[in-house]
Amino acid sequence: MASYKTETKLTQIGNGFDELGAVNAPIYLSTAYKHQGIGISKGYDYTRTGNPTRSILEKAIADIEGGQEGFACSSGMSAIQLVFSLFSSGDHIIASRDLYGGTFRLFEILKNQYHLSFSYWDGENPDDLANLVCPETKAIFIETPTNPLMHEVDLSEISGIAKRNELLLIVDNTFYTPVLQRPIEHGADIVIHSATKYLAGHNDVLAGLVVSNQTKITERLRLYHNSCGVVLGPFDSWLVIRGLKTLALRMRQHQDNARRIADYLEKQPLVSRVLYPGKGGMLSFELASPKQVEPFLTALRLITFAESLGGVESLITYPATQTHADIPEALRLEYGLSNALLRLSTGIEHPDDLIDDLKQAFQKLKRGVAAHE
Numbered sequence: 306m307a308s309y310k311t312e313t314k315l316t317q318i319g320n321g322f323d324e325l326g327a328v329n330a331p332i333y334l335s336t337a338y339k340h341q342g343i344g345i346s347k348g349y350d351y352t353r354t355g356n357p358t359r360s361i362l363e364k365a366i367a368d369i370e371g372g373q374e375g376f377a378c379s380s381g382m383s384a385i386q387l388v389f390s391l392f393s394s395g396d397h398i399i400a401s402r403d404l405y406g407g408t409f410r411l412f413e414i415l416k417n418q419y420h421l422s423f424s425y426w427d428g429e430n431p432d433d434l435a436n437l438v439c440p441e442t443k444a445i446f447i448e449t450p451t452n453p454l455m456h457e458v459d460l461s462e463i464s465g466i467a468k469r470n471e472l473l474l475i476v477d478n479t480f481y482t483p484v485l486q487r488p489i490e491h492g493a494d495i496v497i498h499s500a501t502k503y504l505a506g507h508n509d510v511l512a513g514l515v516v517s518n519q520t521k522i523t524e525r526l527r528l529y530h531n532s533c534g535v536v537l538g539p540f541d542s543w544l545v546i547r548g549l550k551t552l553a554l555r556m557r558q559h560q561d562n563a564r565r566i567a568d569y570l571e572k573q574p575l576v577s578r579v580l581y582p583g584k585g586g587m588l589s590f591e592l593a594s595p596k597q598v599e600p601f602l603t604a605l606r607l608i609t610f611a612e613s614l615g616g617v618e619s620l621i622t623y624p625a626t627q628t629h630a631d632i633p634e635a636l637r638l639e640y641g642l643s644n645a646l647l648r649l650s651t652g653i654e655h656p657d658d659l660i661d662d663l664k665q666a667f668q669k670l671k672r673g674v675a676a677h678e
Contacts, residue, residue, distance in 0.1 A: 311369060311483060311484060311553060312553040314365070314368060314369055315365075315369065315484075315549050315550055315551075315552050315553055316550050316553075318330075318361060318362075318365045318546050318549055318550060319361045319365075319546055322357070322361055330357075330358065330361050330543075330546070331358075332358050332539050332540055332542075332543045333356055333357040333358045333539055334539055334540070335352065336351065336352045337350075337351060337352070338350055338351070352536075352539070353531060353534050353536055354531050356536075356539050356542070357539075358539040358540075358542045358543050358546075359377050359536065359537055359538075359539060359542040361542070361546060362375070362377050362514075362537070362542045362545055362546050362549075363375035363376060363377050363514075365546070365549065366483075366498070366504075366514050366516055366549075367516050369483045369487075369549075370478075370483050370487055370488075370489055370496050370516040371487055371489045371490055371518070372489050372496065372516035372517055372518040373516075373517055373518050373519070373520065373523050374516070374517055374523045374526075374527070375514060375515065375516050376514070376515040376516075376517075376526055376527070376530045377500075377512065377513075377514055377536065377537035377542055377545070378512070378513035378514065378515065378530075378535045378536065378537055379511065379512070379513065379535055379536065379537055379538075379541075380499070380501065380511050380512065380513050381407075381479065381497070381498065381499025381500065381501055381502075381512070381513040382407055382408075382411060382499075382513065383513050383535040384497050384498070384499070384513025384514060384515045384535075385408060385411060385477075385497055385513070386411065386535065387513075387515055387526060387529060387530055387533070387535050388475060388495055388497060388515060388526070389411075389415060389421070390525075390526075390529040390533065391443075391444075391473075391522065391525060391526070391529075392421055392443055392444070394419060394420040394421070395420060395421075395422075395441060396421050396422070396441060396442075396443045396444075397421070397422045397423070397424065397439055397441040397442045397443065398412075398421060398422070398423050398424075398442070398443060398444045398445070398446055399423075399424050399425075399426055399434060399437045399438070399442060399444070399445045399446070400412065400423055400424070400425055400426070400445075400446040400447075401425070401426060401428060401446065401447050401448045401449075401451050401456075401458075402425040402426055402427045402428060402451075402640050403427075403428065403448070403451035403452070403453070403454040403456055403640060403641070403642065404425075404448060404451065404452065405448065405452045405477075405628065405629075406624070406628045406629035406630060406631050406632050407628070407631070408448075408477070409629075409631060409632050410631040413631075422441070424437040427640065428451065428456040428458050431458075431459070431462050431463065431466060434463065434466060435466050435470075438466075438470050438472070442470065442472060443472060443473065444467075444472055444473040444474070444475055445463060445466070445467050445472055445473070445474050445475065446475045446477070447460070447463060447474070447475070447476050447477070448476075448477045448479075448480075449476065449480075449481075449486075450480050450481070450582045450585065450587070452479075452480065452587075452628070452648075453580075453587075453589045453622075453624050453628070453629070453642065453646065453648040454580055454589065454640075454641055454642060455580040455581060455582045455587065455588065455589055456582075457582050460474075460476065460486075460488055460491035460492065460493065461491045461492060463492075464491055464492025464493065465492070467492070467494075468492065473494045473495060473519075473522070474488075474492060474493045474494050474495070475493070475494065475495045475496075475497065476488035476493040476495070476496050476497070477496075477497045477498075477499075478496050478497065478498055479497070479498050479499045479502050479503070479615070480502075480503075480585055480587050480614075481584070481585050482498070482503045482504060482552060482556060484552055484553050484556045485556065485560075485584055485585060489516070489518045493518070494517070494518055494519045494522060495515065495516065495517050495518070495519075495522065496515070496516040496518075497513070497514070497515055498513065498514040498515075499512075499513055500512035500513055500514045500545050501513070501613065501615070502613070502614050502615030502616070503552065503555070503556065503559070503586070503614075503615035504545055504548055504549055504552060504615075505544055505545045505547075505548035505549075505615075506548040506551065506552065506555055506615060506616060506617060507544075507548055507616055507617055508613060508616035508617070508618060508620075509544060510541050510544040510545060510548075511541070512537050512541055512542075512544075512545050513537075514545075555617065555653055556585075556586065558653040559585070559586025559615075559651055559652070559653060560584055560585055560586055561656065562586065562619075562651040562652070562653070562654070562656045562659060563581060563585065563586045563587065563588050563649075563651040564581075564583075565656045565660065566588065566649065566651055566656070566659060566660060566663070567579055567581035567588050569660050569663065570588075570590050570663070573667055575592060575593050575597065575667055575670055575671065576590050576591065576592060576593070577591045577592065577593050577645070578590065578591045579591075586615070586650060586651045587614060587648070587649070587650055587651075588648075588649050588651070589646055589647065589648045589649065590646070590647055590649070591643060591645045591646045591647070592645045592647065593645070594645060595625075595643070595644040595645045597645070597670055597673075598623060598644070598645060598647065600669070600670055600673050601647075601666055601667075601669075601670050602621065602623065602647075604665065604666035604669040604670065605621065605662055605663075605666050606662055606665070606666075607619070607654070607658060607659065607661075607662040608620070608621050608649070608659065608662050608663070609621070610622075610623075612627045612628055613650070614648070614650035615650060616650070616652065617652050617653045618652045618654075619649070619650060619651050619652035619654060619659055620649075620650045620652070621647055621648070621649050621650070622647070622648045622649075622650070623647060623648075624637075624642060624646060624647075624648055625637070625642070625643075625644045625646070628648070629642060
């Protein structure tokens with residue numbers, strides 16, 4: 306499907322796979338597959354090694370991201386763990402400073418138990434990133450935009466640094482998805498997704514995806530994926546496929562809603578700053594005081610206070626106690642993740658209803674502030 310546009314590729318995932326002509330590819334639940342003789346296989350032997358439903362998803366994400374091969378994993382974190390199976394004790398990785406808390410937690414485990422080392426780049430000056438490279442450095446791990454401060458970086462520039470130093474460039478593309486950003490086109494070697502989020506899109510499945518664009522790396526990931534068994538089950542694979550079919554449509558609505566909400570928040574006196582990179586469905590904003598966070602969250606009626614993002618329903622998260630709780634407070638505050646910051650994943654509801662919900666929550670908050678003055 307290489308000649309088709311992304312929207313067409315997404316919509317057509319699985320169509321034509323089934324020998325009976327099913328437009329919606331079936332779910333293959335079988336764990337074992339009959340052999341016609343010794344050494345004779347139809348391509349599937351045992352479901353951990355390969356499953357037809359999972360194969361549809363893996364081939365689709367590789368095609369859409371423009372990579373060689375895809376690997377469907379049991380969660381976004383298992384996808385990161387799969388990638389980090391490429392490294393050995395003593396290896397050094399440079400990562401984005403503003404990073405999903407679960408990724409930071411995993412990096413701390415890898416540092417303490419497996420003796421990898423990490424340096425963190427603030428995302429500002431690429432020269433500072435280049436200066437972190439040392440003889441033990443093996444890779445650069447980038448979130449763009451970052452979670453939750455929404456910093457963007459120039460992937461082509463970072464790719465140049467990686468190539469000059471013979472480093473792998475790994476990009477977490479969860480926030481933008483391949484609809485808005487394809488890191489491999491800018492020089493990335495590996496792309497990671499928490500497919501739980503926008504790709505599946507309905508807050509009903511846990512999944513991760515990895516796409517490799519380098520032959521030797523692909524071969525090693527294939528070996529580790531099978532050997533470690535961090536694979537996605539067939540039903541969950543089908544759920545992600547179902548979500549991908551509407552991804553382009555959903556991303557347009559997510560983005561339109563986020564832009565309108567960001568414009569609204571910019572005008573609110575109780576909001577000290579709004580962090581929105583100008584595209585995508587994710588934004589963060591900071592209230593005037595951490596004391597205002599809880600009353601604001603409890604005042605919301607439509608937007609749900611919950612962890613996660615990228616689903617059709619709008620969710621608001623308090624990183625300090627939820628997604629980034631494992632990052633020491635002093636470290637968070639040092640790089641700008643304050644205790645007054647909220648992260649909003651805009652859903653696909655009507656934007657007027659979302660803004661009305663924010664308005665009534667701010668009105669209640671203002672009354673509470675006035676009562677304490």
